[in-house]
Amino acid sequence: MSEALEEKIDTGTGYGLKPNGPLRHLAEVGPGTPYGEVLRRYWHPVGRSSDATSRPRKIKLLGEELILFRTRKDGTAALLHPRCVHRGASLFYGAVEDDGIRCCYHGWVFSPEGQCLEQPCEPGLGLHREKVRQPWYPLQERYGLIWAYMGPPELKPLLPRYDPFENIPDGHHLMVNDAGVGGGGPADLDFNWLQHWENVMDPFHVPILHARFSGEQFTAEMALMPEVAYEYTSNGVRSTQLRVLDESRVLRRVTEVMFPNIRVVPSPKLSEGTTNMIGWVVPGDDTNFRIFTVAVSEDPEFLSKLRSTHGGKPWATLSEDEHQRMPGDYEAQKSQGNVSFHADDHLSTTDQGVAMIRRMMAKQIRAVEAGSDPAGIIRDAESETVSITGGNFLVPTTSSGT
């Protein structure tokens, strides 16, 4: 083709499009994956304390199928691999007893730490039973949640405390929600967790998605386009958003991500002060996650009332047509793909916060590969309480400087 002719043809069509796919290093969570190994260096919520009972419950966490239960005698929560070490029947069909769970097939009993306590069909109830161990993970309970550590046992860190939940004022309640607060959709979110987590550093979408598209989902103030200061912190990335409300007042809204998957997003309905809630974006696998949120409030219904509406209607009641006309976070993030093709993104000015998270994730991958602790790991009991800076603050115009 001659050069002159070639110049006239607009070649920017979809023909021959070659997608580059996801950034798997960052998005994938399974054992042995780069970020999966980062995630395994921290404690993760696996469920509410009330989820562990004498009825075995299937849990999927970081791509691993697990069984959660609570022993009958001293009420110890336990998290075991489902496949019985004997010949593989699932402990989902097991019976929880005083000190452990009994497999339905040949009756082997396992303690919360996987020791085999009894092999009823074997001579002497299992003379060699100490030779087997059912794979298990350590658990702790705090703030109404059960937390698991799935990483190298010798590197197990402390389970952090968070200052908003340590001194609860009189008349306030500590509460837990696992129904996807902030996800804008169902409790079980059916796409890659990173699409949700990195959205925390994207305040620029708020005036578009949550005002122009969905009708004003939060408040009139949140619909203003912010000016943002981004910074790395020792354990994540922080955005400080300024929205000029009028001549004398500025709304200073601070959000944080903390590694490896924590969202510190103060109420978008703008209750003032340091935030009273923190969320954990917990991957079940590469295409499913849940959000566990802990909050302190006078109103025991605070978290359930936070759910945003679309044109005044709850998400779950929307028709197909309404989902399309009034999309929210779920529609936007799910539609990026089951695992977004990050490598095809056109990162632009307003993606700086997202880019900072991705960069810090890559750094943690390198740190873990090099045998170091990733960001935010706590080993010293003196510093086990994490301070939160996220919140909504109304400030006079003169002192708002970023």
Place this chain on the structure above:
Amino acid sequence: MTENTSLINRKSGNTRPLLMLGVDGVIALEQAATLPTVSEHVTASGKWSREVLVPVGTKELIAELTESYDIVWVSEWGANAHVAFAGVLGLPPKPWPYLPAQFNKLSRIQRFAGSRPWIWIDDPLVDLDPLPADPQGLVLRVDPARGLVGLGKAVFWKLTDNNPDTDLR
């Protein structure tokens, strides 16, 4: 990702080598730097701002490099690399080209460069996947605690002289 590179490749007739420059860890350091830095407040057209550590001597080194190279920003800062650092680095008002790439940048660099020789200086963090044995240009990696300045000019020129495949001057 598609890039409109054809005009540059075909029309410029320019044989000066391209210098592909990352920003984070190269111009802007994040961690405890092991050489003198200045904390700079940079902004992207008022949309956002950041405090970054720029090693002393970066401005002068960039100015010198522009005598021999055409610089292209290749980073997640996108067009803002030039905008945000214009004052700090004394950059010309007409922005240099940019490729908005954060990780695994090689194929985009190759596509942009076409037949022009190139050097690519970046933080090793950007290589999520390993680079091929022959990247078709010269790849230099900085120590992110020292950045571009930490490479040392002497080393830099030596490396380019020693590369028989690329006639860089």
